[in-house]
Amino acid sequence: MTAQTPSAPTSPVTPPPLTDGLLELRHALHRHPEVSGEEQATAERIRTWLAPLSPDQMLTDLGGHGLVAVFEAPAPGPMLLLRCELDALPIHETSGAAHASRIPGKGHLCGHDGHMTILCAVAEELARQRPARGKVALLFQPAEEDGSGAARVIEEAAFRALAPDMALSLHNMPGLPIGTAALKAGPVNCASRGLKITFSGRTAHASQPETGTSPMPAMSALMPALSALSRGTQANADFRLVTVTHARLGEEAFGIAPGEGAVWVTLRTLTDYHMAALCEDAEALARRLAAEHGLGVSFSTHDVFHHCENAQEATDALASALDRQGVTWGDTGLPWRPSEDFGRYRALCPAAMLFLGAGEACPALHNPDYDFPDALIPLGAGIFLQAIRDQLG
Template sequence: MPLLNRIAGYADEMTTWRRHLHQHPELQFDLGETAAYVAERLREFGVDELHEGIARTGMVAIINGQGDGPTIGLRADMDALPIEEATGAAHASKHPGKMHACGHDGHTTMLLGAAKYLAETRNFSGRVALIFQPAEEGGRGAKVMVDEGIMDRFGITQVYGLHNSPNVALGRFETTPGPLMAAVDAFDIHIKGRGGHGAMPHETADPVIAAVGIVQAIQSIVSRNHKAIDDLVVSVTQIHAGSAHNVIPDTAYINGTVRTFDAQVQAMVMRRMAEIVAGQAASFGVEAVLDYQTGDPATVNDPACASFAAQVAREVAGVDHVDAECPREMGAEDFSYMLQARPGAYLFLGQGPGAGLHHPAYDFNDEIAPIGASFLARLVERAQPAPAG
């Protein structure tokens, strides 16, 4: 695999960085220790500018290339998850109830590796903006960084991100033009009826029966209201009601998630869910309130950028280790906000067999760190070649 030789030489260093980060996980925006460690490495590398305190604990480092040119953005997420680690690794989390169960320690390490190489070689024109982002796991840190103006402030013209992928062949890159990951919405339905004795249901307005009717009807949105070729998931994930065998309760509660790629499909789901909740409530003589919350939008790759990134990946991993038209998936990623702000692409990098993301036994595979760093560095050099001569 044709890694950049200088980055291949960083492998042991990168493992040290990654395992330090793994041992000291922090959550969402509270990344004081993580951010300080990353900033210390960047200063050691000799980046030209380091802008800290963006989205509280995020930062953007600037490395100048040779001569004038645009600014390309590379993003890594830094936060961990509220999970008790079960890897048994020597470098396991030292913070109880917190672990890097999604590989953000590895993503940060790969971008640090690219930063070290780019600061040494500067074999590109213009500038590279290294974006270290907090709060990908539920905090919409990417949105906060975009809202705080990083794209305009640093003149970023295109932006790229990379995520590890367990149980995909080690070193295999996957991406696709257009939608890659879904928009993620949530819904809560609060039902108020009139409780009573389980032996006298005729004297009640039963919220349990209404909840069952609403859940069954919601499932018809997928089967009857959308085109089969349009990807859509509507999942009810919780139903809560009652406390005893012989008591019909006053209230019931339902919630769940919706995953879409198309804004029109999303709007249809919102409309139909509101109609179903109102209609079922009326039919069962209860009150029902729908709280529908739109979340992160779909992660949509710019087709030209995705094609370009796939070509760079082929240089690093080989033609047989790149799938440039992989199936899109229903998971979500807040990098979507950066792709709404600027053209770019998001890719997955296989790390071989092992526990899946967000699992207590998951661990990032250090073998892929030089591969990812080589890809990110080569992306800059190919997007913004150094002046001839």
């Protein structure tokens, strides 16, 4: 990795131990995953864990099932927001772990169970010792995976009243060695959105397809043409990646020549600035093919993610915490292709996300055999607690 040598630690915070309670919490969250918008039981599990820690303020039902626990210092000062995610994925888990998902077709295959546990470890330490000044808000955000959660939380008046001065977050990064981190200022997660393209023609009897108008030729031409819009890598400002994720043609029947079909595609750019042009190019391709084949065409947009851009001030806060914790870090893998709705918080305050190595042999995120490494819990909590100490004393 492109590493930076940690500076000599000054007053480092001791990372919290990985207690049996934290381990069981992570495993319980993993066994009972809930997808975006359905995280009611997960939020209640977190609320039940936090309540005995006596946060000074608890907000619930934010943007759906989100919640915030606020720990206040005796002296006034800035508000530091730490954020994690509640939701899992609609993917069947095949890890074989003893704590594997008990919900068929759903799994914590992105590590949000681990991220939640890290903030719960932070909460335990804040309950033992508040910072010297200011406030710390721990946000357990819903619906990150479909891109809607952060936007809905930010719309809540109760959340906006918190008025955070800085927002920090982390995500595990498979492929990066455990015990290391990736961090940089500027764009760190790509913008993305789902585009559903629907062609409408005319059905016919399968014995007389010439009497109808099938979208099959247009769809067959569209999919490779969409993929050809890709260019560059995420390190390039004009990076584009177009991924066909699903296609549907007609009815599940042998007697009907299709009259309707849809192509689902994910559009990805380094920044929001280039997304509009990519959308226009994708839609123009579909309109041209629809016209050539006598079809109607319509579009709908889904799972809209803004790009994440780390503010220098917030990046410096995380870099200082990494150095004081003795964590080797650099910019390996950044900017990262996956999208994250944490980027929306930069509209409120300086924000930054760091990436913790989950291991070079760790399955990739969203793979069916992924499982969050428990060793990251004390590491992540220690970094956040160090940032709290550095910023609030």
